[in-house]
Amino acid sequence: MTQPAIFFEEVNERQGVFHRRAILLGACAGLGIGALTARLAYLQLYQTERFEKLATSNQFNFKLAPAPRGVVVDRNGAVLAANRPNFRLLVARDTGLDTETTIKTLAEFVPLTDARQRRLLRDINSAPRRAPVSVMEDMSWEQFSAINIRAPELPGVTADMGEVRVYPHGGAFAHVIGYVAKVNREDIAATGPNADPIMMHPSFRIGKQGVEKAFDLELRGRPGARKVEVDANGREVGHDDGGDIAAIPGQEIQLTLDVDIQNRALEVFGEESGGAVMMDCRTGDILCMASAPSFDANRFVRGLTGGEYRALANYERRPLLDKCLSGLYPPGSTFKMMTALAILNAGISPEERVGCGGGMNFGGRFFHCHKRGGHGSQNLHDAIKNSCDTYFYAMSLRVGPDRIAEAARAFGLGQVFDIGIPGQKKGTVPDRAWKKSYFAKNPAQAEWWPGENLSYAIGQGYLQVNCLQLAVMTARLANAQKALNPRLVMSVGGRERPRGSDVPDLPFDPDHIAYVRRGMAAVTDVGGTAWRASQLGLGDITMAGKTGTAQVRNYDKGGHRGKGGPWRLRDHGLFVAFAPIDEPRYALAVIVQHGMGGSTAAAPRAREIMRTALLKDPEILARVQKPLPMPQMTPDPELDLLPDPPTLLTPDGDPIPASAPATPTARGRPA
Amino acid sequence: MTASALTRPGERDRLVVKLSEIDWLFVLVLCLIAGAGSLMLFSIAGSSWQPWAWNHASRFGICLLLLLVLAVIDIRVWFAIAYPLYAVGLLLLVAVEVAGDVRLGAQRWLSIGGFSFQPSEVMKLGIVLALARLYHGVSAERARLSWWLLVPTAMIAAPVLLVAHQPDLGTAMLILMTGVAIVVLAGLSWKIIGAGVALFMAIVPPFVAFVMHPYQRQRVMTFLDPESDPSGAGYHILQSMIALGSGGALGKGYGLGSQSQLNFLPEKQTDFIFAALAEEFGFVGCVSVLVLYAAAIFMALRTAYVSHSHFGRLAAAGVTATFTVYMLINGAMVMGLAPVVGVPMPMLSYGGTVMLTVMIGFGLVQSVRVHRYSEVTSGKGSFV
Known part of the structure; x- marks a missing residue:
């Protein structure tokens, strides 16, 4: 290889160029570093605040925490709906989460069927990013702790403690209080309280019926938030106690119901279907509103299976229907008090008599009295006592439907009351105007036929009422003065709701009402239709009432008269009552659906419910327990005799003979 | 230069003389940069030597030995x-x-x-x-x-x-x-x-x-408007800028950077280590590190400047240029001035390959310095 031909000056030229260019390179590097420094100054000194905010919003998250749902209590503070702790397992979808493997891993800790796993996979993958999906509720403590230990290596998995609604009395209050359930897509609104992001929280439950639904917003409270430090994957790495926003618990709701009376009511129904409503006839408070058969609201909280739901929905006795508010029945003879008031209001003397020979011919048709042999001569008092249909048939022709409807409406029939919960059916109280509008499209039917008065007078025909309305009617009769309104919700969050007694007086002559009440007292007295079935056995505290047996179908075609045969064709048994007669406190209406007779099915049940209420009332109890007055004894000062030694009783109630040795064993602890 | 004229023949080939000719100040600057890297890697691993800090420090130690060995290798061997x-x-x-x-x-x-x-x-x-x-x-x-x-x-x-x-x-x-x-x-x-x-x-x-490629194009587009897609492709740049900006003048304190400690900062141990440093040590820390880089570049360039052989000049300057470009591109990327390209901050970022390349390059620079008076006339005369 030849030496490169480089002259000395050329070498110097190359060196000179290089030196100049090297300085240029250095200058470029310096310029670059200067530019970086300027940029740093801009970001770190000028825009610090903006980026600090962004860093904080990265670092801290507020996690919504639902507020404890408000408690529902009865009039004495007994808990009807509360919350209990619940260990839950949650999985949130996130980037880098292998849902399938995670579920497979979790199945090692908690039982998950294949079908459940497939469903979870679908649920988690369709849920919004980082929105947790509940994998399992009500884990045992062992499962909960096992998952919690493994949680750091299972991304997206958390096990935490939430709250779940619990109804300690199971089915007794299911229709009144309702239940809570998971939020449906339909529950979420675009605006308003149901657009709250808390609705998306996996442990949030929304009220679905009754009080839970009607007072959902009050019970919900305001959700709190936990200020947590999260990493880039949304995993919680720390917790800032000072930054938490406390949840405001839901408001407590106190109902006017009484646990003992309600439970007793459901108990006495047994297998039968029907409803019982009891009101305090001084205040209008509803003490009992039971519908039988009922269902366990706790099952609804957990979520029913399809089979369970079908079983409830298809059962002939319809446990899901609230028979106190939503079930409509003809009141039958319990309506005769209204007819009686209409008769008195029409100026007809109650002493006017009608002869009952087992029925009455009208318009070419024979209208039976329930007593085939007839009651003989009846005045109004007798007619109520004996429930004589013939008397009311005859009088109804003179009174007409409008007067009857006027009385019925004044006593609350055909009305919807503001008791705070939905589901009340209005029913029908017919009169001429009603029929005209009802048959507006069929003018031939729109006229009121005199024959219709007859069935109206005994609570049949178009007339339809619900159990609450019957209870209100009875309470107003018992109160005799005020047009009492029922009240179910006593207070919400400590604020009392208006009382049912702050109402105007009834538009009826108190003498007329007193007359009807005397008739009701006779019903439960010797010889009345409900004499045997309505003896309370509480001494001088007695109950007044009225039986009713409502036809479900027309008997004209003959047959069993509703006293037998298929259940759904049997008569309804009704009984309305109030007690004590001398100073009424409690009014009660009982409907036994297809129970066949008011005196046989409804009255004995009413008696039991009434006894429970009376014995719970301290003043009544004091009256019951009051010792009988001492018999008058004439003291004889001459006979200075000691009184007889008191008779000792064994715990079995057997008198111990005075001569027997009073050993401690015999007296205190018999073998 | 004058010093060469006073050296006896063969004097410069002695190992002790060669070692003394190494720019030890330059070596010190490299140690400081790598030390800052280890410090940050220790912090972002949650105050742990594992998995990065220890590896980084030990790799640097090995590479430093290699640099010293390469520095005494005759310039004609490189040639x-x-x-x-x-x-x-x-x-x-x-x-x-x-x-x-x-x-x-x-x-x-x-x-x-x-x-x-x-x-x-x-x-x-x-x-x-x-x-x-x-x-x-x-x-x-x-x-x-x-x-x-x-x-x-x-x-x-x-x-x-x-x-x-x-x-x-x-x-x-x-x-x-x-x-x-x-x-x-x-x-x-x-x-x-x-x-x-x-x-x-x-x-x-x-x-x-x-x-x-689409992903490369995406990076360029994102760079032009990082906040258009904050959780997607713009995420890296935005998070890095948040880390920088929130550091402020003095930083959040060692081990207290939320962006890096909580993994909001992507690739925090490699490409975005500078952002982690910026977050915890603020503007003051950043400028200190930049000064170290500037010093390293200046000293390497001066080595090129004083070399008597054209080969030595160009080789030393070329290595310096590579180092400078590395550092400027990474800095610009971290600060949102350049699209995200996988270029680490040399000596600071975790990663053995780049560390090795850069240290071999600086070995060459030091060899140029040690042999700056050697005559490199052609490939002939060397023992390869």
């Missing part, structure tokens, strides 16, 4: 292996093209006997040595403006195209810029430089539109 190294690098790049591993969608890695490495790293040094060797025997006239310039152009184009095809745009760009830097330093005519810049401006937009 002799320049072309062979370039040829081997080119062959390896072709081999990658044929039989390389595909990792993360790009063909960059070559496995030889269970040891895998990126041949593009060999080329970073190979291009410097080969071009320095080439220009060593060329007159100023030719280097300025002549048809002969097609030779260095081809030498640069071959590896750049191969690496870009892998595709590893970051490294391709780095090799290209290193090559161009040497060509310019060697005395390229300003006319060609001006024309080249104009051409570059003209072809970049169509290149972005037609030649780039």
Whole structure:
């Protein structure tokens, strides 16, 4: 290889160029570093605040925490709906989460069927990013702790403690209080309280019926938030106690119901279907509103299976229907008090008599009295006592439907009351105007036929009422003065709701009402239709009432008269009552659906419910327990005799003979 | 220089003399930069030596020894292996093209006997040595403006195209810029430089539109407007800027950077280590580190300046240019001034390959310094 031909000056030229260019390179590097420094100054000194905010919003998250749902209590503070702790397992979808493997891993800790796993996979993958999906509720403590230990290596998995609604009395209050359930897509609104992001929280439950639904917003409270430090994957790495926003618990709701009376009511129904409503006839408070058969609201909280739901929905006795508010029945003879008031209001003397020979011919048709042999001569008092249909048939022709409807409406029939919960059916109280509008499209039917008065007078025909309305009617009769309104919700969050007694007086002559009440007292007295079935056995505290047996179908075609045969064709048994007669406190209406007779099915049940209420009332109890007055004894000062030694009783109630040795064993602890 | 005239013959070949000629201040600066890297890697691992900090420190130690060994290797050895190294690098790049591993969608890695490495790293040094060797025997006239310039152009184009095809745009760009830097330093005519810049401006937009892979294009688009897609492609840049900005003047304190400690900062141990440092030590810390980099660049460039051989000058300056480009690109990326390309901050970022490449390069720089009076006339006379 030849030496490169480089002259000395050329070498110097190359060196000179290089030196100049090297300085240029250095200058470029310096310029670059200067530019970086300027940029740093801009970001770190000028825009610090903006980026600090962004860093904080990265670092801290507020996690919504639902507020404890408000408690529902009865009039004495007994808990009807509360919350209990619940260990839950949650999985949130996130980037880098292998849902399938995670579920497979979790199945090692908690039982998950294949079908459940497939469903979870679908649920988690369709849920919004980082929105947790509940994998399992009500884990045992062992499962909960096992998952919690493994949680750091299972991304997206958390096990935490939430709250779940619990109804300690199971089915007794299911229709009144309702239940809570998971939020449906339909529950979420675009605006308003149901657009709250808390609705998306996996442990949030929304009220679905009754009080839970009607007072959902009050019970919900305001959700709190936990200020947590999260990493880039949304995993919680720390917790800032000072930054938490406390949840405001839901408001407590106190109902006017009484646990003992309600439970007793459901108990006495047994297998039968029907409803019982009891009101305090001084205040209008509803003490009992039971519908039988009922269902366990706790099952609804957990979520029913399809089979369970079908079983409830298809059962002939319809446990899901609230028979106190939503079930409509003809009141039958319990309506005769209204007819009686209409008769008195029409100026007809109650002493006017009608002869009952087992029925009455009208318009070419024979209208039976329930007593085939007839009651003989009846005045109004007798007619109520004996429930004589013939008397009311005859009088109804003179009174007409409008007067009857006027009385019925004044006593609350055909009305919807503001008791705070939905589901009340209005029913029908017919009169001429009603029929005209009802048959507006069929003018031939729109006229009121005199024959219709007859069935109206005994609570049949178009007339339809619900159990609450019957209870209100009875309470107003018992109160005799005020047009009492029922009240179910006593207070919400400590604020009392208006009382049912702050109402105007009834538009009826108190003498007329007193007359009807005397008739009701006779019903439960010797010889009345409900004499045997309505003896309370509480001494001088007695109950007044009225039986009713409502036809479900027309008997004209003959047959069993509703006293037998298929259940759904049997008569309804009704009984309305109030007690004590001398100073009424409690009014009660009982409907036994297809129970066949008011005196046989409804009255004995009413008696039991009434006894429970009376014995719970301290003043009544004091009256019951009051010792009988001492018999008058004439003291004889001459006979200075000691009184007889008191008779000792064994715990079995057997008198111990005075001569027997009073050993401690015999007296205190018999073998 | 005067010092050379006073040295007895053979004196400069003694090891002790050679070691004393090493720029120890420069070594100290490198130690400080690598130390800052270890410090940050310890912090972002949650105050733990594992998995990064210990590795980083020990690798630096090994690389430092290698640097000292390379520093005493005669400049003529470097001169002799320049072309062979370039040829081997080119062959390896072709081999990658044929039989390389595909990792993360790009063909960059070559496995030889269970040891895998990126041949593009060999080329970073190979291009410097080969071009320095080439220009060593060329007159100023030719280097300025002549048809002969097609030779260095081809030498640069071959590896750049191969690496870009892998595709590893970051490294391709780095090799290209290193090559161009040497060509310019060697005395390229300003006319060609001006024309080249104009051409570059003209072809970049169509290149972005037609030649780039979609993910590369996405990165460029994101860079232009990072906040358009904060949780997607713009995430990296935005999080890095948040880390920087929230650090403020004095930083959040060592081990207290929320962005890096909570993993909001992506690739925090490699590409975005500077952002982690900025978050915890603030503007003051950043400027201190930049000063260290500036000092390293200045000292390496001064070595090139004082070299008596043209080969030595160009080689040292070429390595310095590579280092500078690395550092500026990473800095610009972290600060949201450049698109996200996988270029680490040299010496600070975790990663053995880049550390090794840079330290070998600085070994060459120190060899140039130690042998700055050696005459490198041709390949002849060396023992290779």
